Amino acid sequence: MGKAPTPFGTALKYEKKNLKIVGGNPNMRSDAIDKVTGRARYAADINLPGQLIGKVLRSKHAHARLISIDTSAAEKLPGVKAVVTREDFPDMPILHAASGELMINFRDVTRGMMAREKVLYDGHPIAAVAATSESIAKAALKLIKVEYEVLPHVIDVEAAMKPDAPLLHENQITIGVQPPPTKPSNIAAVLTSKLGDIEEGFKKADVIIEREFRTQATHQGYIEPQASIANYTDGGVTEVWTATQGHFVMRSQIAKLLNMDVSKVKVTPTELGGGFGGKNNVYLEPLAVKLSQKARRPVKMVMTRDEVFRATGPTSGTHIKIKMGATKDGKLVAGHALLNYQAGCFPGSSLPLCAVTVFTRYDLENVLVIGNDVVCNRPKVAAYRAPGAPMVAFGVETVVDEIAEKLGIDPIEFRLKNAAKEGTQTHFGPKLGPIGYIETLKAAQAHRHMKAPLGPNQGRGIATAFWFTIGMETSATLNINEDGTASLIYGTVDVTGGGRAALSMIVAEELGVPHDRVRAVPSDTSSLGFNFMTAGSRGTAAGSMAAVKCARDAITRMIDVAAKKWNVKPDQVVWEDGHARPAGANVGDFKPLSVADIAREAAWYGGTIAGHAEINVVGQGPGFGTHICDVEVDPATGAVKVLRYTIVQDAGKAVYPEFVRGQWHGAAAQGIGMALNEEYIYNKEGRLTNPGFLDYRVPVASDLPKLNAEIVEVPNPLHPYGVRGVGEVPIIPPIAAIANAIYNATGVRIREQPMSPPRVLKALQGAVGKIAAE
């Protein structure tokens, strides 16, 4: 989420009009051919002449003081050209900045990329080596001698909150408590969010349900490991190619961490092999730059899968309590939540976003949320698609389901009775504008999925979601080329491959030309003004706001050329169907000028035509969704099979509908994986025991059923095409939808994620035991 929206931002009002390109499915995406032929260039595919290979030495201890690091033997190994440790990086003061949906603190970022006083998790970088081959670099790592003072560690959030827990940061005093505590603790911050009067609310309730939930850390699981290549040249000019969701943010972080001028750092984002929030942060980039600076040669660094799991951003594991009350006629009157979130080894989980949105789907007058941001000996959490929200929804949507059942009301009817709508007061601040939550519930209710018959051990669950779309800095340039084609240089990294298609479709629609006349071209950091990263569902939503402004700017310039050529005033020229035309018969009898006609003569009439946008986008519309899930539970093994799955979501306007559905399928699949299998498992020594795809099991094709995706469109009033962000909402409901479906199938409520076979079996056997005892 980063910073609050600025009052000086840009939002263009929704315009209802007939669309020729937007809302259709293009027969060709500009990224697709290179991806199917193997020619697309990802970061690990780039090689520079004379490059060295960089590798990282990582801690095997969860928590230890670094007494000494001796790199002398490694430096002497033939083929080793540079070694870096904490000594090579300046210490940083406390300095907060937005990085995707989470905030970062440079004091911690520099310690995260290279340990200083202590190592704080299994996988924490201690040194990095650049050598002429990978095998030499690996051999050099083994020659580095590290002296540790091993300290007691703490992995789980509830254990880390105890007063006698081992402290990660000896001087950390909890923020957000008055008066401030006198003793340090692992609780970095306490956050509260309030609406109305929680006690009065519960007094009105006839039914109150309070439940406790536990969830494990999960990983984004992008298939492309982090990779970066840096080339530091004389004069301090540095080029970096990296797998990132935000090249401008990377540039500013690299410059800050290495004390360089922003103007001397150029970052080129490569084709991205999946990110989902996990590629919002620097990991390898500053190390590669520093190694390149010391070695005076380009340095390429690629993580192994083991490193990706051990040392890049998992999501928070959580401990959550949800208490909700409703009147007997089915009106929710109070919602109380306690959220304990793992932040990893430094403060800064997604709690600031989650604490203020726990109940945002419901028209609820009395809310109290208390959240604890807790450090523990794990890698610092990173954003993961609606970071932290699936766990909250697991709690709330399960409790809502229980209340509905207790009151004998259908779960969708119950949600409709309490649904947030335009004008509903949120507990994050503003009242909601026009939203499509009710529309998604009604579409789900009417969906054929709801009529599918269920057999023995089968059940159906539903769950719903809300998430933000963010705006932020967005810059783009539209060049009208000399042959009349148009090139949109965009700066929001296309994390999925659909983004650049959507942006070029919108520009083609604006210009009134066929889609194949417009090409969206990714920028490096030297070709545009600053862009915030692709996070918070902003890629197409915010990127297209800039694209529309660019197109309209270019049209103004093209009208100007026509006016000069015809010797009339610009307001006597209109732009229609891809041509400049006289505004009326009285202007004169001029042949309409196409983009190509104007481009040909632009030089004479003043110069090359381009349109620009350098804006801070605001007015982004939030997204809502409803999911339906059918499962079958095997009572003998506890295995849960998803039989049918339906995603309904308000897209505002789906620019490229097939792609929107594709993104929703993927998000739901990630949510299903989170619900049923995925979890970080640490051993007693605080080491991650499953840092590979064999033991950290993401869904495979045979695990999943056909996924239905239904698009609802309630236009965002503050976007010219009504677009809302679409990428994050659909990962939120699956855990809850599956838990509700398991209950429907078995009569047993599971309140721990993942609902893996051993946990489900234990819960089923517990229930059997209870019945037998009764």
Added chain:
Amino acid sequence: MARKYHVNAVINGDAVDFLCEPQQTLLDVLRDELELTGTKEGCSTGDCGACSIMVNGVLVCSCLMLGVEAQGATIDTVEGMAHGEDLHVLQRKFIEHVALQCGICTPGLLIASRNLLERNNNPTEEEVRLFLAGNLCRCTGYNNVVDAVMAAAKEIRGA
């Protein structure tokens, strides 16, 4: 420095030879020595399928084979799938069905899917899902991948 071995192979129809260290995987050789970077590395432990290639007609994870083991082998990678401008039917169907997003798993999925359709050009959806269970994709939820493979099978059958 480790001694390097001289290896001859036929890759995508071309006779090639290369030098490699004994511990280098065939995947390392393809990507780092021969600059055939279309084959991707996702895990290096045979769990993700992004490095799927054909070796002497057998579908393998190239991260699980050593470069020196490729002596005399016939190897096919994603770079050999299209003929000039003519994409393989699977490549076309993947694009048409939006079966790729970030694209990092796509080369592996294409190679595995082609192998499936060479064995069975009339698979059920379940057979497609089981055959592709060794190829991880984190973007698509496999929905459109399965649709694309079924559509390609239909075209191959001329149905």
